[in-house]
Amino acid sequence: MLIRPLNVNDVDNWYAYLLKVAGQTSNISFSTADVKQRFRPDKMRGHLGNNDSNISFVAITDEKIVGLASISRRLLPRYLKRGELAISVDEDYWGQGIGSSLMAKVINYVQQNWQLSVIYLDVLTSNTRAIRLYEKFGFKISGDYPLLLTIDGHNQPGKLMYKQL
Template sequence: MNHLTIMQAEKEDAKALLQYRDAIGAESDNLTYGSEGSGMTVEAQETFIQRTKESGESVMYVGKINGEIVALGSITAYDKPRIRHRGELGLTVRKSYWNQGIATKMMQALMAFAEERISCEVVELEVRSDNEAAIHLYEKFGFRTIGIYEKFFKIGDQYAPANLMNCYL
């Protein structure tokens, strides 16, 4: 495997991030969107990246190999006072890079960030229930399934459940 570089997303990554999201949406049914992508404009993505960086409580990491984005991970802090102790984790990897340890490296970076954040006590996520590889990865990092959300996804006329998982830091 070529060398993976993990860094905070920069505004200059916005267009490449949108192209990345379009690509990963078409690669599996594990995400909340398909080939239509996230629906963000480049300007909206730039603003989101900048706000994430400025918050100090959230992070967006890109994993790059030879300058190409092959992974995206984030922890987004909630800003409401009663749930400010929680953060939501998201992680994606290009399908052609699955099973190469990239998701593990991204999780290491994300969890290190979460543990350093003074206000973060719980990290949570949703993962499609049949995505066994992702569930196993999250369990390696201390996440546990706390419930099943039936009909979480609706793709065409088919429903799929998601595991609700969290990790107490």
């Protein structure tokens, strides 16, 4: 497995990955329909390359993307020291350390390049597997969302988690 920044040559593979994981789980913030509507490859190509405000890392096995971690921050002086993380792994590859490898890569990157003080993330309360991963990397629960996502017409609660760097 290789972990590296997402680049313009990955866009079609990235799009196929998003479609796949959106169909596998409701634990992520977008559905298959959302991917088709909002994450078109032609739009994505234009957004790559601004590593000051966001960067995505991909886990690649057998020349396909099997995991993705994205971190972003606002480029306003009062927000420069905080980032927001999102991570996903293809269900076919769960339990192989891909999530941990992506987490380690992102944390190292932002410490070296952005000098963040804190990373935030949202997670569904029911996603105990992800919560355990985040806690393994030192994330703590900061609060509860009575409604984090609405999935198939049902409001789902969530947790706000953070890691101080």
